[in-house]
Amino acid sequence: MDAPKLVKLTKKDLETDQDVRWCPGCGDYAILATVQRTLATLGIKRENTVFVSGIGCSSRFPYYMNTFGFHTIHGRAPAIATGLKLARPELDVWVITGDGDGLSIGGNHMLHALRRNVGLKVILFNNQIYGLTKGQYSPTSKVGTRAASTPSGSIDHPLNPLQFAIGAGATFIARTTDTDAKGLAAILDRAYKHQGSALIEILQNCPVFNDGVWDQVKDDAANHQLPLVEGQPLLFAGGTKGIRLSSDLVPEIVNVGEGGVAPEALLVHRERGSSAYAHLISSLTHPDFPVPVGVLHSHEKATFDSMAHQQVADAIAKQGKGELGKLMLQGMTWEVGVDGIRA
Amino acid sequence: MESKTQTLDRVVIRFAGDSGDGMQLTGTEFTKAAAEAGNDISTFPDFPAEIRAPAGSLFGVSGFQLHFSSSEIHTPGDAPDVLVAMNPAALKTNLKDLVDGGVLIINTGAFIEANLKKANYASNPIEDGSLAKYRVHAVDISGLTVAALDGTTLSTKEKGRSKNFFALGLVFWMYGREPETEIRRILQQFTKRPELGDANVKVFKAGYHFGETAEVFQTVYKVPAARFAPGTYRNITGNEALALGLVAGGELAGKAIFFAGYPITPASSILHSLAKFKNYGVMTFQAEDEIAAMGAVIGAAYGGALSVTASSGPGVALKGEAIGLAVMTELPVVIVNVQRGGPSTGLPTKTEQSDLSQALYGRNGEAPIPVIAARSPGDCFYAAVEALKVASRYMVPVMLLSDGYIANGSEPWPVPDVTKLDRFDVHHPTDPTGFHVYERDPATLARAWAIPGTAGFEHRIGGIEKDSLTGNISYDPANHEKMVHTRAAKIERIAQECGELDLRGEASGDVLLIGWGGTFGSLRQATEELRGQGKKVSHAHLRWLSPLEPGLEKIIHNFKHVVCAELNLGQLRALLRAKFLLDIQGLNKVQGQPFKVREVVAAIEQLLGGARLSEVNVPTAPTARA
Structure with a gap:
């Protein structure tokens, strides 16, 4: 028998014949290109890859990926993907969602998919706005966001996707930006290799309804992003500033080096750190702090889908493969003879 | 005094007591004895939504009605001939149903001042002559139960709990049932707490012997065996039969069953049954909510699993949007609605047929789906098989309607030989040459069930209107009209599966x-x-x-x-x-x-x-x- 041929995919192999219909300048274009380019290098099989999405601009994503794809209904992608992954654990199942789809109408499903550690890779496009419905504020919008539905400014406090994921017990949590092709590629690679659920938040620009909301973070990355590097102190601003924990457990920005603290005084990033650490770092939000980017948290534990199949396998091993004929006769049975009377 | 034996064609007996009195168990056990004696049977458990309502309260009364007969019967009976009332509240709420001249067995031990008051009795009905038109047997079941357990280490409270076995023993004697099998069954049920098993047997025997020796019962009744078609029988409830039908349907389709559900009365026991059938390859998933359960079965169906969810009206309401997605993407799933009283939370433990309109129309857009209804406990088996067959053959979501009455009720069921049921093996396409997502089988109008994992079939589907051939997004007016008509025509085609009226x-x-x-x-x-x-x-x-x-x-x-x-x-x-x-x-x-x-x-x-x-x-x- 011939050894199986390794088909090397290119970005083009993952493109479809459908016209991409996002607005000009939408951050989604860059994300799509990076996902296509990166997945081509990961050795995936197109037929074993499924993109599942909900509703929203980002949820059109599956139509543009030449893999299997399912554009579902608002908020329910994690639930539908959970069913798919349970039925077919060998498939690579990606979930594409947004801040409204994944954290508002679908917040419950997101919570439980992450909590169960279903082997799904969730890419959450966060532009802090509802785009497809023409610009209402979203659960990640900053307080005071003036939008179609909040002409006086929004008054509810935003949800932090990374904190949500930590609270839910996600086993892989990362963040990057739409235009950071290198950062996203590295995270996709890690997420793909992660067995359990992965949540990737991408800070994404909506040029029509919330243009420039991440500009400062993206344009002045050195000063407004905090790269999370395993085993390294939390440094930014070219190594001149860092994050230290005060004695009352409050993170604070300190100068590093001459006139400041030594790097040893800073927090050191551990992907497998405590959830308290992860929570602390995820609480660093713009503009008071640089935005943490990279892999915030990663650890493996048994996945929901593998355990579900293990239970079936164990039951078969213990009880033997079920025979329907026997099941039908379980419990109390009796015979009625040809005379029509119970024997 | 010698008891005389009277032969009856049929008897309707109702056990009624507090929801903590074990009336459902008593009824179920007596049903088994009737089945063992070869009677035709039909049961009607009727209980409140409260798990343990306050003792003695009118709303906490739980009942179990059994109709057993020497001839063929179709229902649990209109009115009981015999009523076992374990307390005043049970008497108050059930007496109106008892036939005139009916047998009334009353637990006098529970007819104390406090209980009479809770049941709104101004005077004790046992003493005030208001029960004159019934054949009353006043027995201190509570007291005799405690006396029977004298000398055991059980607490007074635990002793009291066995009183339903006294009632069971008593009616065993009244109807000439064989006590030995029941004794074995009680011991088996309590293997984990043998001291309770022993106590229940003691009390059961005490009840039986009380009937034998006390002079109050002058007649023993005999209901001879009924005539049935030859075969192997078991007693089965609708939900049990439905779960079995799903497993059988999976086997007939050559597929394992994927089931996702969210707990809801009166559908939950389907999930409970299936969760025990893992060695039949059944996978069950208790989802975070009704919507997720529906979503999960759609996802599993997209992956090629034969998928089922079960709920009741309020849950089906939540699933509505997702059912529409299954209509649009033409994926085979079965949605079971075990109907209960509505609207809203309604009457969770009571039966009704008021979700038919919901089943037919409860979705946005023109979204017809096939709807099949089971007619009896045993028929739930066949309805489940048929629902799976139509879902997979026509690539549609199918609604299967049951109701609380047949879901919890039971009847003797001739167990079918599953090897003789028609197979409906499911096929997924493997040759992608010329594959179009929405190309249809001319006979069924079903699209091919192409699934992930098969190279060359990569395609995208979703809730947006589809091109009638390629499945790509289409906003074309004529295409939309064509697709709406096609989806409706596909449902009409299912008429060819209906058989004779x-x-x-x-x-x-x-x-x-x-x-x-x-x-x-x-x-x-x-x-x-x-x-x-x-x-x-x-x-x-x-x-x-x-x-x-x-x-x-x-x-x-x-x-x-x-x-x-x-x-x-x-x-x-x-x-x-x-x-x-x-x-x-x-x-x-x-x-x-x-x-x-x-x-x-x-x-x-x-x-x-x-x-x-x-x-x-x-x-x-x-x-x-x-």
């Missing part, structure tokens, strides 16, 4: 009684009685509500009167009137209870006497402000 009686006559679902037993029994009186009444019982069974159209115009009997305000009737432009009258009941045979008989008699059913049908007029 179930019709009792001639294809023409004075009255055609139309029913569907769990009312079958009452309507068929009523029809037999009316026909026995020489009345020209026929009964058509529908299995498929969507598409409507084609057999109905052939006969519906041949009757002077057409009556549609439903446990709702006329949901099927409205549909039939629209379709056939006939003055169909409704026989309707919404009390959370099944039809009694006598109610149906009386209504048809009045109809034949010249009344319109609307005049005999409305029990109470709406209350308006004066």
